Amino acid sequence: MRTALVIGTGLIGTSAALALAGRGVRVYLRDHDPDQARTAAALGAGLDQEPDGPVDLALVAVPPAHVAATLAAAIEGGLARAYLDVASVKGGPRRELRALGCDLSTYLGTHPMAGRERSGPLAATADLFEGRPWVLTPTRDTDTEVLNLALELVALCRAVPVVMDAEDHDRAVALVSHTPQLVSSLVAARLRNADETAVRLCGQGVRDVTRIAASDPRMWLEILSANPGPVADVLDALAADLDETVRALRALQAGKEGAAELEDVLRRGNDGRARVPGKHGAAPAVYETVTVLIGDQPGELARIFADAGRAGVNIEDVRIEHATGQQAGLIQLMVDPAVAGQLAGTLAERGWPVRR
Template sequence: MTPTEGGTIASVVIVGTGLIGTSIALALRGRSVRVYLADRDPAAVRLARELGAGEEWTGEQAADIAVIAVPPQYVAQQLLELQKREAARVYTDVASVKALPISEAEQLGCDLSSYVAGHPLAGRERSGPVAARADLFLGRPWAYCPTPEASPDAVRAVRELIELCGGKPVEVEAAEHDRAVALVSHAPHVTAAAVAARLAEASETALGLCGQGVRDVTRIAAGDPALWTGILSGNALPVAEVLERIAADLMTAARALRGLPAGGSAAAVTDLLQRGVRGTGRIPGKHGGPARTYAVLQVVIGDRPGELARLVQAAGETGVNIEDIRLEHAPGLPLGAAELYVQPEAAAVLTEALRARGWQVSA
């Protein structure tokens, strides 16, 4: 098989057929790249194959690049084994921490000239090959962390791999990467788990009052605990520092709230809420650009097959682009609300058009 047009990657070995590994395989298969699959769990390889992700790697086929899709603490040992077998000319990984695998690879005597550590900033709360998607990385940042020893050829190959999968290559130093993901990924996961843990023994009354807010805050807490323990262990100190700052903010707010019945001030609580608004406003918006403020239309939809598709089609007929969509179910009722996020100038047009088609809309 020849390389993809304008590129050098014609074949890839993927070790680890979980969510990320299988998603990479599916993305590459869509670009006519030959993919070989390996995993310590034969059932995972079979399932990935059945999904069309590639063919089983026998250990004899050499590829242009090998992708190590295993937990951070196993990356270096896997890299060493693959290099001993001359499995590929270039190697990368997708672990969510970078300093640890690089340091351990150096200690083990791995060839760092052919290795460029990587991390796609994409994922789902679900795991395993069955959750994989070929479009998982489209438009998403994908960090890569070349060491001084990395060859230009290795760096080019990893960038090409990222682009073949639809990701946005972002070069970053390993320690800086780990500090960044501690703030935007790892500590938020622990924080979400802490909130969700309060629900484990919540009363039925409290659970019956759950709204979209608590679902939004706790969604990522459903991730695999064993996987996340490994991730957090590999980035322990940066995550601990962020959690300590979060805990300090929460303790300050708690002290202020306890003092309110005795006539205390709510200034500390207001300050935290205001800083939260400013922080939310700094999260990049669609396509990675500046955050945008959208108008939100709430549309009542029935909990029946095809209802959401019918709503989206009706919106499309008006020529209005839906920037985002979220669903909220009504407990105990066969209906819910679809929140449509649109450009402010399009809100009135879409509202009028949907109401004319019989939809119940509130802005």
């Protein structure tokens, strides 16, 4: 791949352009908002001008509702040898393109499973896709050269290719992406009019659950509108569980039996959480947590990581729980259980307040 045209310079389009440009591909940028394309170009993502002739790859990174029309115009204009999109829904655009009579041999629908709560070119980074799954949905009509260019794009962005059927993809993202977004927003909405005293009690649990509720509502309305059926199917099943949970809680409130139903839903949650891939996509590992009180001053994180390194311990994961109203917090260091005692001992020797 020597040349590429990125149509749509938001978070995903600009991040892909940055990755390609950083690896020697000549990238051209196009956006319905010229200022956004100029911003992406200023970041080093490419040139905000039209290519002289057909490019190797045209990457369409526009909202789902505009994907098919944008792709159809690009294909009709002969802008590239291969056409890809990065929309979060795959079945709809392909059906629309087929209805428009487009040649689908040069098109391949893709979806990088990466993103941030922020949007736009200023939120883009060249490493956004690194180590992340990038779904490819080829069909029997897909030209081999197009598939090879798609695989090259994924490799240049340092992502991990995953081949799926388009409809299977849409059902999968409804479960692991679209429904979690709605559930996060529904929980966060309970906080909107909550008493200030209650809100001040928010801990890491509610922060984790509501993190993605900060996402752009307009963007998510477009995504959900493109995949309503599969999302509604997941929510139907979730609603049934919620109804059962409410009945169990009301029974307990009335002094009746309900604990077994609650335990069932909690244990099923344990089972589901255990299936979420762990570090580097491997099977989930069980870590032990070493918790340390840490001050909110420059250099504290670097110091504790350096001390962990001196102990010869690899930190597998890390979380920080900030203390309300205090310039301090708890840092949770997740490590192999076999070395947890070694880490706790070394940190304590170096003056850290360790809590296990």
